Amino acid sequence: MARPILLAVDDDTSVLEAVVGDLRRKYAQEYRIVRAASGQAALDTCTQLKDRGDAVALFLSDQRMPGMTGVDFLSRAITLYPDAKRVLLTAYADTEAAIRAINTAKIHYYLNKPWDPPEEKLYPVLDDLLVSWHQGYKPPYEGLQVVGTRWGSQDHAVRDFLSRNHVSYRWLNPEAGNEAADALKARGLDDSKLPVVIFSDGTAAVQPTQMELAEKVGLKTQADNEFYDVVVVGAGPAGLAAGVYGASEGLRTLVVEPDAVGGQAGSSSRIENYLGFPQGISGDELAKRGFIQAQRLGAEFVTQRVMSIELDKQYRIVKLEDGREVSCSVVLVATGVSWCKLDVPGSDALVGAGVYYGAAQSEAAACKDEEVFVVGGANSAGQAAMNFAKYARKVTMLVRGKGLESSMSKYLIDQIAAMPNIVVETGTEITRFCGMEHLEGIELKTPRGTEYRSATSVFIFIGAAPKTHWLPEQVCRDERGFVLAGPDLKRVGIERMAGNGGAADRDPYLLETSVPGIFVAGDVRHGSVKRAASAVGEGSIAIQFVHQYLAGF
Known part of the structure; x- marks a missing residue:
């Protein structure tokens, strides 16, 4: 400045x-x-x-x-x-x-x-x-600025991407004053197409794609090499652990992540049962430390989306969203899971405009003095409720079950009970989202009958859908799409692994899929324990099996 x-x-x-x-x-x-x-x-x-x-x-x-x-x-x-x-x-x-x-x-x-x-x-x-x-004196802001409305789905996606990648920005809402209009006018733009991202060098991007945004803010989007020993797909706790152990043990390791390091755990406001952090730690901070550690040890990270994997004899060809390819000996799938969508009227049209899947840290401050609804009864929902309670006038948790005891850790239940502006409503579920341009209300099925509540922000934490549609068809999955590995393959009657049109003569390793050289770790694996510590453990021990696989070449 x-x-x-x-x-x-x-x-x-x-x-x-x-x-x-x-x-x-x-x-x-x-x-x-x-x-x-x-x-x-x-x-x-x-x-x-x-x-x-x-x-x-x-x-x-x-x-x-x-x-x-x-x-x-x-x-x-x-x-x-x-x-x-x-x-x-x-x-x-x-x-x-x-x-x-x-x-x-x-x-x-x-x-x-x-x-x-x-x-x-x-x-x-x-x-x-x-x-x-x-x-x-208030010095002029010279950093990145996002001009966009609160209720636009694209606007929300841009803010969420920047927040999760620790990119500082200033949000200019056209509905909150003339500053946004002045910033657009100075660049010959208007508010007909939002969001507009104004960068520190004075240039602007209208409705940028995630890849365009990643490149402009300095995130690495291209791999340095054409071949790696192991490509880790996903940078949640499992992927970060694999990056740390793979790089530290001399493997040429590439970690590919389309959104931000940390996965679902990275959006948790506070994890209090992770070993070694007696005061708790935010998922964002835990992910940041893992990322720095993996980079220091030599792991390479790129912001990209993996579109498919091709099998070429003993090699695996990873195809990326920008059309580039990288080859490797081993792929470790650690893509985690996404939240299940509510299949109720109005849900799809209002995603990002008052209906959010996940914690949406970028929206927390915007909920100041409002009533926020959190759907779900597991730890992630409880952590989000505690975080929103710092800003919102009231946080209402909507839980379909009879209580929290069967799905949430005891320490979190106690914290929620002690928070005066959090209310837990059990036996309750949403049956309709109401609103045109943004969420205005919700219809609920409650033990008392059908009710309508005014609402502007609903955050949903229910179920877990694996992100596995892009995997080769030879990679066996269960009926919900979770990847089968190790002993689970035999349990469902798959005794031999299918390679590139052939078969393997050995039993699969513990975290190896039905395709030799493709491993899986973390929440995306069938039968996994949905905890950050468990994912870290699987990501680290997967590297041991990767070594064994490579030794058999």
């Missing part, structure tokens, strides 16, 4: 040089020192500075100047920089005029010439004025 400006004005060259010299000795580290040889030149300079968006902290002007006096200049400068501090330099004969100017020109101080020594007669005065200016 550019330094604020101190502007010195005097028509006497020798006096101006002395003023500028004293200012530079004291303030050059924090401020830019600018000079002008007349009042009119100073006004022209102020206009140019204003057009560039520069801040002026203080004017220091001589009184006796031909054409325009110091008082006249300071009076006219107020319209350009009303908050800048104004100091008048006067001779003793002009003292009375300077005192009158305190009211007429609203100057903040006057100094008699000469001001030697400046350590006693100049700097203490300017120091006080500059401290006062800084207290009221």
Whole structure:
């Protein structure tokens, strides 16, 4: 950010040089020192500075100047920089005029010439004025900005992607004032197509795709090499653990993640039963630490979506969303699960416009002083309720079952019970979402009958749907799409693994799928325990089996 400006004005060259010299000795580290040889030149300079968006902290002007006096200049400068501090330099004969100017020109101080020594007669005065200016100064935001409405699904997706990837941004809502319109107009745009992302270099992207956004904010989207020992698909707890152990044990490891590291666990506001963190840790922080650790050990990460895997003898060809391919000896599937959608009227049309699947951290602050509804009774729902309770006036948990005891950890049940603005309604489910452009209400089936509630934000944490539609058909899955591995393959009658049109002569390793060289870990595996610690464990031990597989080449 550019330094604020101190502007010195005097028509006497020798006096101006002395003023500028004293200012530079004291303030050059924090401020830019600018000079002008007349009042009119100073006004022209102020206009140019204003057009560039520069801040002026203080004017220091001589009184006796031909054409325009110091008082006249300071009076006219107020319209350009009303908050800048104004100091008048006067001779003793002009003292009375300077005192009158305190009211007429609203100057903040006057100094008699000469001001030697400046350590006693100049700097203490300017120091006080500059401290006062800084207290009221709000520097212009120069980072990334998102112009979008609260209720747009694309707008929500952009904000959520940036938040989960730790990209700082400022949200400008066109419905909340003129600032968004001004930002668009300055770039020749309007609000007909939102969201618009304005980057720190001044460029803008209209309705950017996730890949376009990732590239622009500096996320890595292309792999460095064409071949790896192991490609890990997914950067949740299982994928991060595999990245740490794979890289630390000398495997050329690539981790591919389309959204953000951490998976579902990364959106948890606080995990309090993870070993080694007695005060608890947010899922976001846990994921960030795992990411840094894996990178330090040599794992490579790219923001991409895997579209398919092709089998080519002993190699696995991973096809990415941008059309590129990477080859590897082993693929570890750690894609986790997504939340199941509510199959009720109105749900699809309002996703991102008041209906959200998952914690949606980017929406938490927007729910300040509102009533928020959380659907679900497992740990993830409880953690989200606790997080939203910091902002919302009231959080209502809608639980279809009889209680929380069978699905939620005891520590979390106790915390929810102690939170005065969280209400748990059991035996209750949503039967309809109501609203046109955004959510306006919900219909509920309750033990008392059908009820209607006004609602603007509903966060859903129910069920778990595996993300496995992109896998080769040779990879066996159960009826819900979870990947079968190890002993589970035999249990369902698959005794030999199908390779690239052939078969294997050995039993599959513990976390190996029906295709040799394709392993699975974490929530996407059939029969997995849906806990972050369990996923970390599977991701780490999968690497041991990867070594055994590679040793058999």
